[in-house]
Amino acid sequence: MTTDMPILRVAGISKAFSGRWAVSNVNFDIQRGSVTALIGPNGAGKTTLFDLITGHSRADEGKILFNQQSIVGLPPHRIARLGLARSFQFPRVFSGMTVLENLMVACPEQPGEHLASLFITPRSVSDREAIGRAAAEEMLEKLRLEKKADHYAGTLSAGQKKLLNLAQVLMTEPSMVLLDEPMSGMNEGLRSTIFETIISLQGRSKTTFLFIEHDIEAVMTYAHHVLVMVEACVIASGTPEAITSDPRVIDAYMGDLQFGSL
Numbered sequence: 001m002t003t004d005m006p007i008l009r010v011a012g013i014s015k016a017f018s019g020r021w022a023v024s025n026v027n028f029d030i031q032r033g034s035v036t037a038l039i040g041p042n043g044a045g046k047t048t049l050f051d052l053i054t055g056h057s058r059a060d061e062g063k064i065l066f067n068q069q070s071i072v073g074l075p076p077h078r079i080a081r082l083g084l085a086r087s088f089q090f091p092r093v094f095s096g097m098t099v100l101e102n103l104m105v106a107c108p109e110q111p112g113e114h115l116a117s118l119f120i121t122p123r124s125v126s127d128r129e130a131i132g133r134a135a136a137e138e139m140l141e142k143l144r145l146e147k148k149a150d151h152y153a154g155t156l157s158a159g160q161k162k163l164l165n166l167a168q169v170l171m172t173e174p175s176m177v178l179l180d181e182p183m184s185g186m187n188e189g190l191r192s193t194i195f196e197t198i199i200s201l202q203g204r205s206k207t208t209f210l211f212i213e214h215d216i217e218a219v220m221t222y223a224h225h226v227l228v229m230v231e232a233c234v235i236a237s238g239t240p241e242a243i244t245s246d247p248r249v250i251d252a253y254m255g256d257l258q259f260g261s262l
């Protein structure tokens, strides 16, 4: 596979609910290893677009190619297995399991290169369990949740549950991750942890990220590229600098907000 092909291509995707377009003829490419923000006012269709890409909802029209393979009609678990993973705006975690256990169940049966390198040729179930535990502990440290490892997930704050959900997603070693409002409900410290982790993974493993975010400062700081959705359509696409000075975006969406909070 050539590396200059987009990792994700969305072509003419549309979805209507009760005769009203939630997503209308949306087209864009996501380049491998990039960090892209999807912004737009409430009800613009951002989460619906994520649902369509990840198989949680079926498009009425259009094509979605992941690594040049059509994924329209595939169930979410098949899409996840191809390496396209997603975190949720309101994540569900296994409340009766510890934080560490929540991560260990997310560990793939066939660990990737990074996990496998922790141990050489694992032979038994206990070897595999040890790999899972080591990988989970490493991930908890990365997301600064290591002190919570033995706490029940149900006792975590909403922000910590989102971090745990991100950790579960990253444990599967996806090549692309979709994040739905990763910073909402987070305090300042947790917010920076999320994006530091994203940037370090993007730099180290060339993981591709597409995130929905309302905080324009985070978008300006962390995104290479921005897609703007308004009323079911992508109305602009470009660098953060180009987007914030695009008259169509200012007219249709930002108005007098002066790029405070979107």
Ligand SMILES: Nc1ncnc2c1ncn2[C@@H]1O[C@H](COP(=O)(O)OP(=O)(O)OP(=O)(O)O)[C@@H](O)[C@H]1O
Pocket (backbone or CB within 6 Å): 017, 018, 021, 022, 040, 041, 042, 043, 044, 045, 046, 047, 048, 049
């Ligand atoms: N399952 C559904 N059934 C009916 N209408 C829906 C459904 N899901 C979304 N919609 C409608 O589709 C439109 C787009 O909603 P969506 O949640 O995708 O917007 P959004 O941009 O993610 O908004 P927010 O920023 O508030 O999360 C809205 O008008 C919403 O009411």
